[in-house]
Amino acid sequence: MDPTSWPVLIAIAIGVFFVMEWVAWAAHKYIMHGFGWGWHKSHHEEHDELFEKNDLYAVVFSILAISLFVIAAFGHPIVGAVAVGITLYGLFYFIVHDGLVHQRWPFRHIPHKGYAKRLVQAHRLHHAVEGKDGCVSFGFLYAPPVDKLSAELRSRGTVGEEKAARKAKTADAHPLS
Numbered sequence: 001m002d003p004t005s006w007p008v009l010i011a012i013a014i015g016v017f018f019v020m021e022w023v024a025w026a027a028h029k030y031i032m033h034g035f036g037w038g039w040h041k042s043h044h045e046e047h048d049e050l051f052e053k054n055d056l057y058a059v060v061f062s063i064l065a066i067s068l069f070v071i072a073a074f075g076h077p078i079v080g081a082v083a084v085g086i087t088l089y090g091l092f093y094f095i096v097h098d099g100l101v102h103q104r105w106p107f108r109h110i111p112h113k114g115y116a117k118r119l120v121q122a123h124r125l126h127h128a129v130e131g132k133d134g135c136v137s138f139g140f141l142y143a144p145p146v147d148k149l150s151a152e153l154r155s156r157g158t159v160g161e162e163k164a165a166r167k168a169k170t171a172d173a174h175p176l177s
Contacts, residue, residue: 009081017084017092021141029138032057037132044127061090073157089141097123097140127154141175 001008032040036057065086072080084174098104100116101123111117121145123134129135134156136149143149 004077009077009134012078012081013084014081014089017088020086020089021139024089024141027057028140033132033135033138041132044130044132058090058094061086065090077171093140115143116147121146125149128153 032043032054037111039053039056041054042052065083068079068083068086072083096119100111101108111120119141125146126135126137134153136152138142
């Protein structure tokens with residue numbers, strides 16, 4: 001079969017879409033919660049602004065996808081299929097993560113059952129940790145079972161340590177309370 005035939009290119013795009021969940025997981029865990037925390041920290045803080053510094057990651061990933069589309073335009077259809085897979089993943093990320101999980105859209109929908117509920121709960125557990133270390137659930141479209149994530153958080157003790165530190169800080173600030 002010709003590697004540039006439509007069935008092959010569609011298969012490549014779909015394959016890249018699924019591989020992107022692993023890429024996003026690794027980027028989230030090792031870049032965003034690593035040396036890239038300066039941008040990502042804004043995503044873990046309360047704010048009222050429409051945009052957050054973390055949105056710069058979407059700009060960077062978009063530039064990468066656009067660059068691949070430009071290369072594809074010069075006669076490289078396989079690169080184009082890769083670009084389509086990355087772009088589809090970005091679209092799903094925008095809809096699911098920004099829209100459903102973080103409610104960054106004008107309409108609100110809270111899922112009460114199934115996959116969508118598990119995804120939202122898993123991401124809330126990710127945000128249960130204040131800092132960059134000790135988080136769980138780094139994927140965006142796949143969520144491990146919530147009970148497993150909860151047990152992992154409890155075993156690490158990070159959330160409890162953070163609560164105790166906040167309580168001690170409050171007591172220091174208000175010694176008579």
